Amino acid sequence: MKDRTARLLNRLVSAELPISIKALSEEFQLSARTMRNEINELNDYLSQQDFPLVYSLRGKGMKLQLNKKEEEMLLATLKADKKNEFLNREERILDLILAIGLAKDKVFLFHKEEEFQVSKSTVDEDMRRIRELLKEYGVNVLSIPKEGLILRGKEKSIRTMLYSIINKAIGTVSLTDQYKNQSLKQKIIFRYIPITMISKIDRIYDSCISASEDNYYRKNLVTFTSICIARFLNKKKIENTIWLKRDIYTNKIIEVFVETVFYTFGIKDALNEFNYLTFILETLNQQDMNTSIDWVQAQLLSIQLIQHVENETHIPFSKKEEALQEGLYQHIAGLLNRVRYDVQFVNPLKHNIQKDYEVIYEAVKSFAPVINKLTGNEISQDELAFLVIHFSTSLSELNQEVTYYYRAVVICNHGMATGKLLSENLKELFNI
Secondary structure: OOOHHHHHHHHHHOOOEEEEEEHHHHHHOOOHHHHHHHHHHHHHHHHOOOOOEEEEEEEOOOEOOOOOHHHHHHHHHHHHHOOOOOOHHHHHHHHHHHHHHOOOOOOOOHHHHHOOOOOOHHHHHHHHHHHHHHOOOOOEEEEOOOOOEEOOOHHHHHHHHHHHHHHHHHHOOOOOOOOOOHHHHHHHHHOOOOOOOOOOHHHHHHHHHHOOOOHHHHHHHHHHHHHHEEEHHHHOOOOOOOOOHHHOOOOOOHHHHHHHHHHHEEEEOOOOHHHHHHHHHHOOOOOOOOHHHOOOOOOHHHHHHHHHHHHOOOOOOHHHHHHHHHHHHHHHHHHHHHHHOOOOOOOOOHHHHHHHHHHHHHHHHHHHHHHHHHHHOOHHHHHHHHHHHHHHHHHHHHHHHHHOOOOOOOOOOHHHHHHHHHHHHHHHOOOO
16 A cells, blocks of 8 residues: 555544544645545455445535544554555655756656556645746746656756755754665655765765764765765756866865865866855854854845846846855855844945945845845845945956957058058057
């Protein structure tokens, strides 16, 4: 008997009163149609074992009437006959997200219906909830003919989303505790991130960082690194932005850790990926980040804010993405709590910033509702001006890199040869 059918049987056996189809559907997170199919399968099983069947009491619900001896015999038979584990809605959603984000093979919904043994309407509801869930990460799920389900969004956002989903699924449990009371959610995770990969990265942590330390930082670092390696090996790479190596932010221990991980998994010629991962692992070790949830929020806000301001102003801030994201993350890490508890800083340069960088300020201001919703409070104009400073600094750097050229037309009545000579003479004197 399927695990889900077994749980349904246990529920009906323990119920003193009839239970409606609607109540059972909500409890087991299945459609009414799938629940009726489950009851039919359950009755087939009960019939084969010569037990009373589940029946419907008009206007009340489903009921299974057993005497004490029948109940004991049925539960004993059930214990011996239990074979398969079936997923509830929360577990199905976890499996679907990880399959779309990390599986090597293409993911099609009709395959998942067969795998989960649920109806199309049940999986459609799962997907509706997934799309709603992923909105907060700036990630969409698309269904493409012959390609199946794919994630659409910035690669940084997708990796942050996967890290957040996995962290919420396992709670305080380390992914490396695979041999002790392995939960169903851990089993789902290990389907898409092999435990052999996680164990290798954990051993590299032992050799490069600490063999005795066992804390949230270790768990978070191993988890995020595993996600990045799995995505990269599936040819899902960080966008081709310039993540320059800057010694001021480089932690040599982290650098050696990432070098060893890349060597272990045969990753070569991936400087962009290397610089990105070292930067992210550094931010995971921030002392003012109380939980992984705070880290995810700060990372997402910095990514989303850069993208929003670039879209609003048409200034290519992504060319300075590493430096800008680093500065914004450091600032937002403290900003969230300041706004949340309304202890916001006064900015003496606020009026100058609003005047001199009006376009950028208005773009940041239009992003304010996202911060307000997240913190439950309203961010002040002073704090908005502080955020603008990070963008104005990047704008100044961008302007210094711009080379300006004159555009000119040479008209000469002595012919083409003389005209070309004059053109070359002008180029010697000016940027034309």
